[in-house]
Amino acid sequence: MGKTVKIIKRTFIGILLVSVSTVVIFGILLLLSPNPPIESLNIAQAEVGRAKDVEAQKYAKPTIEAAEDLLAQAQFEWKLQNQKYSFLRDYGKMIKLTKDATEKAKQAFEKSVSLRSTMQVELGAKLKEVDEQLNHFDQNYADLPLKGTTRQNYTTARLRYVESKEAYERGAYKDVGFNLDVASQLISRSVKDAHNYLSNYFENLGKWRRWADETVSWSSRSNASAIIVDKFAHKIYVYQDGKLKKEFSAELGPNWIGAKQYRGDKATPEGKYHITKKKTSKYTGYYKALLINYPNDEDIQRYSIGVKNGNIPRRGIGNLIEIHGDGGRGINWTDGCVALTNNDIDKLFDCVGVGTPVTIVGSLRSLKEINGF
Amino acid sequence: MKKNLMLTMAAFAVLTLMFTSCAKPPEMEVTNAKAAIEAAKAAEAERYVAPQFKAVTDSLNVALTEIETQNSKFALFRSYKKATATLANTLTLANTVKENAAIRKEEVKQEAQNTLAATTTLVAEVKELITKAPKGKEGKEALEAINSDLALVEASLAEVSTLINNGDYLTAVDKVKAANDKAASLKTELEEAIAKKSMKK
Numbered sequence: 001m002g003k004t005v006k007i008i009k010r011t012f013i014g015i016l017l018v019s020v021s022t023v024v025i026f027g028i029l030l031l032l033s034p035n036p037p038i039e040s041l042n043i044a045q046a047e048v049g050r051a052k053d054v055e056a057q058k059y060a061k062p063t064i065e066a067a068e069d070l071l072a073q074a075q076f077e078w079k080l081q082n083q084k085y086s087f088l089r090d091y092g093k094m095i096k097l098t099k100d101a102t103e104k105a106k107q108a109f110e111k112s113v114s115l116r117s118t119m120q121v122e123l124g125a126k127l128k129e130v131d132e133q134l135n136h137f138d139q140n141y142a143d144l145p146l147k148g149t150t151r152q153n154y155t156t157a158r159l160r161y162v163e164s165k166e167a168y169e170r171g172a173y174k175d176v177g178f179n180l181d182v183a184s185q186l187i188s189r190s191v192k193d194a195h196n197y198l199s200n201y202f203e204n205l206g207k208w209r210r211w212a213d214e215t216v217s218w219s220s221r222s223n224a225s226a227i228i229v230d231k232f233a234h235k236i237y238v239y240q241d242g243k244l245k246k247e248f249s250a251e252l253g254p255n256w257i258g259a260k261q262y263r264g265d266k267a268t269p270e271g272k273y274h275i276t277k278k279k280t281s282k283y284t285g286y287y288k289a290l291l292i293n294y295p296n297d298e299d300i301q302r303y304s305i306g307v308k309n310g311n312i313p314r315r316g317i318g319n320l321i322e323i324h325g326d327g328g329r330g331i332n333w334t335d336g337c338v339a340l341t342n343n344d345i346d347k348l349f350d351c352v353g354v355g356t357p358v359t360i361v362g363s364l365r366s367l368k369e370i371n372g373f
Numbered sequence: 374m375k376k377n378l379m380l381t382m383a384a385f386a387v388l389t390l391m392f393t394s395c396a397k398p399p400e401m402e403v404t405n406a407k408a409a410i411e412a413a414k415a416a417e418a419e420r421y422v423a424p425q426f427k428a429v430t431d432s433l434n435v436a437l438t439e440i441e442t443q444n445s446k447f448a449l450f451r452s453y454k455k456a457t458a459t460l461a462n463t464l465t466l467a468n469t470v471k472e473n474a475a476i477r478k479e480e481v482k483q484e485a486q487n488t489l490a491a492t493t494t495l496v497a498e499v500k501e502l503i504t505k506a507p508k509g510k511e512g513k514e515a516l517e518a519i520n521s522d523l524a525l526v527e528a529s530l531a532e533v534s535t536l537i538n539n540g541d542y543l544t545a546v547d548k549v550k551a552a553n554d555k556a557a558s559l560k561t562e563l564e565e566a567i568a569k570k571s572m573k574k
Contacts, residue, residue: 035445036442041438042438045431045434045438049431075437078441079444089445151522155525159529159548159555163550175547254515255514329507
């Protein structure tokens, strides 16, 4: 009995010693095991997060995707190492992957910040430029009877510009570019078309100024009154003895840019004319009217050549061009006549007579004086 | 003798406990959190509530790192309590973000639809004003220009409807605001022309 107990006792002591030794050895091995590079991984994750904060997915997509891929590989490597005994683990590859991921994420961050900042500045400047062009068009050309697609392009440019500006203000710079480019192209084209159109028109400036000077000189020499109509300024100037006495606002035909060429073109003629008849309200539907001698010889000659060359429809040259009342509507609405308010036509009626020169010019000021271009 | 026997049994009990009581990683919680994040992503949380969405993904990363940190330890010393708590928080946060994304998306959608409705009304008002505006000799050309602009506004509104139907509400808002601006300016232009006409009478 005593012997059996002794054997059991020795066996248990043996097992106990083996167990304790195992625990001690295991503990030593644990102490000697390498630690996972958690800090390095955290840094990589933080860098990826920082890059995403500045929208790296939009501005440095391939770089941030590479960083995320490296990070995922590092995490996978960690899992692989965790499946091994702790003392057999090697985190070398994981460390390299996290460092590479960190580096890529930093690159993505810097690229995004730089690109965003550049886009913010460049798009902001371009928005300003387009805005200025739109305002320039608004101020100088929007009310002109422009031909073709000029106004349509301007309107489309305005729509695209506002859309771009909205996207810019919410920081969606990537959504700004296309619409802003379209707006820029269209408004540039509209401004260029409008400017070319006016430049061609203003080639007659020398002639208009000569007519105006001749009219003022005649007024001075004859001690009489004379009228000059500046179509671009929408003004009527009344001279007495060569001196400017009165100035009225005028409305014209809708197609007032360019000389009248034929019946129904809704253009106001340009040339040197005179009053042939003063009509009281009994003889006109427009309160009071001063009939002028349109067409003059030059108009007739131009019409004949135009018809002969096929540039003008054979509708007749038109007639009954007057300076009349019923104006003040804020638009160019006549069939080619010059309209004043009834109050103004009353004043004009009193200081002119049959034979008073009426010189109608496109403009007295140059295009540069008008719009700075 | 009895004392030695008790000690030996206790040693066995400890060893048994050492090798049988290892903590299990919260795999189910990870799956649920990831699914919730995917649902938030599907609700376009990245686009409509980007900072919140990032906070959720950060939270998941913290939990996953914590799990692997525990996995690195000797089995007996592992504890997934912190990871489990973080995952529970991630799940809640992801669900909230999904809801917030849906709310924000709905707000933007409403803004797009309301502005579209307001602009459509403006266009109708402009058309009504065109009937009252000076016509014939008095303003036919001006009205033609306004009609041309109005056609462009209407074309833009058609694009807005398509964008709304496609769920691209942010772009729709940008576009409809531009159309609204133009329609409002056309209305003002016509009202001024009509007012001048009335003053003349």
